[in-house]
Amino acid sequence: MKVVSLVPSITEALFDLGLTENEVIGRTKFCIHPGDRIKNVPIIGGTKNINIDKIKALQPDLILANKEENIKEQVEALMDDFKVTVTHVETVEDNYYLLKTLGNIFNKEEKAQLFNLKIYEVLEQTKLDAPVKAAYLIWKNPYMTIGSDTFIHHILSDIGFENIFKDQTRYPEIQMEDLADAEVIMLSSEPFPFKEKHIEEMRVFYPDKKIMIVDGEAFSWYGTHIAKCEAYFKGLLAEIHAIQR
Template sequence: MQWSDAIGKQHARCADTPRIVSLVPSLTELLVDLGLAEYLVGRTGFCIHPRQIVRRLPKVGGTKGFSIDKLRALAPTHVLVNIDENRREEVDALHAFVPQVIVTHPLTVRDNLALYELLGGIFGGDPQVEARSRALAADFEREWAALCTQTGTLPRQSVLYLIWQQPWLSVARDTYISRMLAAAGWDSLPADSALRYPEVDLPALAREADWLLLASEPYAFRERHLRQLAEQLPGARATLIDGEMVSWYGSRAIRGLAYLRHLRARLASSPRS
């Protein structure tokens, strides 16, 4: 049996002991949750969860600009990459010496199910790995159903999800982040954008938004930024949001769905000032 990755490449089940390098933080976490930590031989500096596991792994650089020489020295059998997070030309260079480059690109929230199946299948020589993959899928479906039930009871709202300042950057609706927000009943602004992470006119969009959501990554928004916005945009409602819970797919998505459900409930009960 074979499993197809995001670019349609077929991958057979790994028959020997794998040596895995992950160039995607959320996939590193997923591999650990699948019980594959002992087969991880390398990561990026942004692969920070779970800390007690990944801190022992060699770093090859960032998701972009990683060291080909460091990666080659690890002699990986499999390297995990992502279309959004890694540069294509750098990934293309891996094919010269990596037997299996697994390309991922989850765009919708439910794409996580295919991701669990893909990695659970490729590395499922150990039956426990496949069992963990199925368990993750069941946990995902439970949290998905709970969020959808709540979303059906609340009015849809417009939100401006901010990922950077100077300039102010947000997310387009064809991004994974926006679709996570949509699952909670939040429609991200701008409604139309040719860019996936557009620069926005903050005062103009703030007038359209029910909430301004200041993400913890890639820009680390803090309480002081909320205070600054309160002075700059009186009347606008703003809150901090855990960017990892919204942008990290894989096993983190399960916690992300629960996080959004609780956050949406909290903000729904927040009175307008």
């Protein structure tokens, strides 16, 4: 089966499940994993600006899209000519069924189940001893955070953080003063590429808070990615435990 993936984390999952460049025939420019194998797969634009003509030229049997990451009108235009599966992943349970579905589609049921079991194991074995109030920022100018109906929120919660914006939804804009209740401020490496200089800017307002850059992929890439984040999460939680003592 020839497939085009419009979702970076799903592209990674397809290769993790055992598909090859002969089956994954199209990807977005943000599909960067696995780096050694993805380089041979043609790029069909970005997640928000798909080149429909390029996809038509590839003639895939299936296109994999996502409700949040892709533009509805572009996906609907593809549906006129191709079979399109639109995914929506908000919780770890949603992710379980995503991998189960991919396993069924591509006859990789056993591998999909192994990844699902590993993800639950990682989340079960990497937990804070006591909840820590956290703010997770995804954007600057304006500052934006995450509400309770996001995959990031559920990963944060599963490893023991309390999202101080859990009473909000989607990706609300916030002001610097809204971060006052956070014990830890997390600046994600994506989609906005927060750097050390942004930590220093925040320290002017919050000199005593723990402010840190976190790996955005570890929190936002659903599919198989979290199965590979055990060491990262353990290192992150060790840092938090250090400030709790």
